[in-house]
Amino acid sequence: MKKIICFLSALSVILLFSAVPLMAGPEASVSSTTYKAGDVVKISGTIAPGSDLYIAVAEHKMFAPEDTKGAYETIKFKKMEKKKGFSADTKIPPLYYLITNTPEKFGKTDKKRYGGPSVILGKGNGIYSTTMFYLKKHLKDIDPAVRTMLGPIKTSEQWNFLRYANETKYGINTIVKEGTLRGKIVIFSRTVISDQKSGNYWDKGTSINLDKSTGKFTASFKTYRHTPPDTAFDVYVNGVKISGFTLEKNGFWLTKGFRYMNPLWIIIGAILVGAYFSMIGAAGGMLMAAFQALVVHTMGPVGINAANVLKPSNIALTLFSPLGSFYRYAKVEKRVAWPVGLSFGVGIFIGSIWLGKYVSAVLPMKAYKEWLAVLVVLMGIKTLMEMRPKSMEKRKNIKAMTKKFNEEVARAKAEGRSAEMGSIEPVKTGLTDYRFKFWGEEFTINPLLFAILGLGIGVVSRSFGIGGGFLLVPAMTTLGALPMYVAVPISLIGTCFSSIGSFIGYLIAGYLPDLWLAIAIIIGGFAGGMIGSRIQKLFSEKTLKIILAFTLFFLFFRFFKIEIWI
Secondary structure: OHHHHHHHHHHHHHHHHHHOOOOOOOEEEEOOOEEEOOOEEEEEEEOOOOOOOEEEEEEOOOEOHHHOOOHHHHHHHHHHHHHHOOOOOOOEOOOEEEEEOOHHHOEEEEEEEEOOOHHHHOOOOOOEEEEEEEEOOOHHHOOHHHHOOOOOOOOHHHHHHHHHHHHOHHHHHHHHOOOEEEOOEEEEOOOEEOOHHHOOHHHOOOEEEEEOOOOEEEEEEEOOOOOOOOEEEEEEEOOEEEEEEEEEOOOOEEOOOOEEOOHHHHHHHHHHHHHHHHHHOOOHHHHHHHHHHHHHOOOOOOOOOOHHHHHHHHHHHHHHHHHHHHHHHHHHOOOOOHHHHHHHHHHHHHHHHHHHHHHHHHOOHHHHHHHHHHHHHHHHHHHHHOOOHHHHHHOHHHHHHHHHHHHHHHHHHHHOOOOOOOOEEEEEOOOOOEEEEEOOEEEEEOHHHHHHHHHHHHHHHHHHOOOOHHHHHHHHHHOOOOOHHHHHHHHHHHHHHHHHHHHHHHHHHOOOOOHHHHHHHHHHHHHHHHHHHHHHHHOOHHHHHHHHHHHHHHHHHHHOOOOOOO
């Protein structure tokens, strides 16, 4: 009897549970297992009716601060670990997207100010305003039931590291490599994204169709165009890993630059910058840096900050563009003031390879750039002021030289030939007193003074990965009272020395340029240098100074980050 009762009880329990439908897990699939970088990925399936949709797309290979190979990055991460609440072994996927119809559960959309001088506006302020998506400050701030939907992000440390990587510019450039832009400034990285009907710029290219009554859904999003070749992703739907896909190569991949870019465009850009640089002897490094930042978008491998790939690659232009122009300036036209050029070169070499390492490690780079911007614009104003008739009267040698040069240009045009350029004729050579004649007019300059000036410019060169001509040329034309035709070749000597010093410094620190990026810049820079040295004499002294002044104003806008209209 007891056995019959037990049997009937067990049977009733089985029948009771069979009458209640079990909660089924999500059923979903990805439309393909392989795509090309930049393609649209489609995910469809069914979740429990009445549920919200949470799709986590996470790069399979994780990254932790201890994985970085960069000396400077290691120091940076150690500083950030305590401050931001993660550790050296905290791992996150470098590329991570949470596609959901309820983004507000993970953060909020709020105002973001950016651009302009922080030394004036203060931290967190800016001259422009936009919106961005801010992740919640702590993982515990997210509903416990929703936390399980984050895929591989499970701990508070992971969440803190994710916030740092996606909302801090250094983190984006070092880890994530995908940033949303306003103008030409990186604001934050795509992380939590929703349907593009939201109108948010970070949701562009994302579509979510969810029928809550049945649980059926279809979602798609545009993958990052510069995802490295053969990057594998895992896909989680409402907390359950359902499958994955791989993004394949989509163009010519720059291994260290971390971009798809045809080297031909880099060569063309380097030719233009190299020609401009060799013509005015200034801003070649800065303009090439701007080209890399604004056109190439050089980024660096995961764990290496963009600047530490951009700068060593940049040096290829400031070294090889002068070499392309130097034969004509030194050998053909003989207008190189060697004592000044060599003394400046030695100073800038010491500053870039030795002092620059210590100074750039101590100075806060943001404020450093912005105070440098003030100096640059003052130089630009000073350069323009020197072209006033009153100023020209004080510099009779330059006025007389300019007159002779203009007369030669007029004769050459009438006779249908190329204008001849004057040569430098040394008068006196001394450590503190060097005199020479150019177009029959005598000029005096102090080589020792420019050796000391070179030390300071070398520090700047090492910090920015540039040649320093943007400081030297206006200094020579304002402090040294030299004509542009003499200042430019001297500047090119200095940039060669600074480039060699800076490059050695980066090699010692363990940073190498992107091979193909550097080769393209070398080819373009050398060709541009040869072009620039030939076309310089087509411009008058006044025109060259105007070009120099406006170049300095351009750099002012770049340093202060108010050039979003470029």
